[in-house]
Amino acid sequence: MKKKVRIETALAHAGTCWDEKTGAVSMPVYQTATFHHPGLGQSTGYDYSRSGNPTRAALEAVMAEIEGGAKALAFSSGMAAVDCLFRIFKPGDAVAVTEDPYGGTFRLLDKIFRPMGIDIIFVDTSRIEEVKDVLNKGVKAVLIESPTNPMLRIADIPAISAMAAEKGALTIVDNTFLTPCVQRPIDLGADAVLYSATKYISGHNDVLAGILVAKEQELGDRLYFYQNSTGAVLGPWDSWLTLRGLKTLSLRMEQQQKNALEIALWLSKHPLVTKVIYPGLTDHPGHKLLKNQANGFGAIISFEVDNHELVSQILSRVEVFLFAESLGGVESLITFPAVQTHADVDSHIREHLGINDRLLRISVGVEAVEDLIDDLSSAMEGQ
Numbered sequence: 001m002k003k004k005v006r007i008e009t010a011l012a013h014a015g016t017c018w019d020e021k022t023g024a025v026s027m028p029v030y031q032t033a034t035f036h037h038p039g040l041g042q043s044t045g046y047d048y049s050r051s052g053n054p055t056r057a058a059l060e061a062v063m064a065e066i067e068g069g070a071k072a073l074a075f076s077s078g079m080a081a082v083d084c085l086f087r088i089f090k091p092g093d094a095v096a097v098t099e100d101p102y103g104g105t106f107r108l109l110d111k112i113f114r115p116m117g118i119d120i121i122f123v124d125t126s127r128i129e130e131v132k133d134v135l136n137k138g139v140k141a142v143l144i145e146s147p148t149n150p151m152l153r154i155a156d157i158p159a160i161s162a163m164a165a166e167k168g169a170l171t172i173v174d175n176t177f178l179t180p181c182v183q184r185p186i187d188l189g190a191d192a193v194l195y196s197a198t199k200y201i202s203g204h205n206d207v208l209a210g211i212l213v214a215k216e217q218e219l220g221d222r223l224y225f226y227q228n229s230t231g232a233v234l235g236p237w238d239s240w241l242t243l244r245g246l247k248t249l250s251l252r253m254e255q256q257q258k259n260a261l262e263i264a265l266w267l268s269k270h271p272l273v274t275k276v277i278y279p280g281l282t283d284h285p286g287h288k289l290l291k292n293q294a295n296g297f298g299a300i301i302s303f304e305v306d307n308h309e310l311v312s313q314i315l316s317r318v319e320v321f322l323f324a325e326s327l328g329g330v331e332s333l334i335t336f337p338a339v340q341t342h343a344d345v346d347s348h349i350r351e352h353l354g355i356n357d358r359l360l361r362i363s364v365g366v367e368a369v370e371d372l373i374d375d376l377s378s379a380m381e382g383q
């Protein structure tokens, strides 16, 4: 959209009226691998769908617009986006990464990029001193997940971005858990934003997708070179599904966050729950920080139950919550991080992070909150 509008408006209009020929309101799915050239040396602007496809371009344009970046790229998964991002580093480069990232990110960096000669330094990015130390050691970039997965630690994005910029290092934020409706990393000083768009961005647990947004054109062009060279692009149909999901993102985030706060407060009072981790609770260590840099607290809650036996009881008895990996969709999901999302993280690291055999993580959806609470209650109390 040419007019400067608020994020809710830009989202509702994601991909509308791109097709000038027909005036189609909904972006057509350009299900084509290649494009007919009008003549020698002439192009419609599209040549081959790995290099560019109009449906994907519509998604990329709206993502760049709502993030305030110069260029966005859409990938076949969040991991494909992380993979592309790390291609910009060379053997000998050091990169600092939040020490409790998504398990798949940990596996890719630890088992693939580290053996290729990129020094991956895992740090607690919620501790500014630790980040300062690695920046002083000359890391090329800091990849922040905030809130982290599943411990929901909060990093001070403006402070880290400012320190990194002073040292000539990039700040990249995996903003999967909050989305641009809640936290806008580029406005906070970051150079790039990463999404598993499989989650809130698409929002319906029906598509795998990843997004990278670069603040500056130069970084965007470098990333595009690697994306086009390696080819893990988002297909036209999945681009359309993601565009369609984006239209309701702000509404979904609002409802999911509202439900999450109610559930977190309810869990906090439950006698079989020993710990509730949710940044929206005032006793969460990152509550104030997140309040300063975002306009919400997300809809992911981690909680510890009294004993391990209760974990399997809950997972087998829930009916509204679906026992499944992933997060961010309209349906509420419950997972057991120690054996699911974080199975590839070494057990001593899991222990250090607090990912134990009593920890559950829920992704709160848009259902009636009473049904969600009732479901957890009967699953915990065995009624």
Ligand SMILES: Cc1ncc(COP(=O)(O)O)c(C=O)c1O
Binding pocket: 077, 078, 079, 080, 102, 104, 105, 145, 149, 174, 176, 177, 195, 196, 197, 198, 208, 209, 210, 326
């Ligand atoms: C924070 C975060 N980043 C990246 C990924 C990877 O995304 P995908 O599963 O779409 O490959 C995930 C997946 O759960 C995630 O939670």
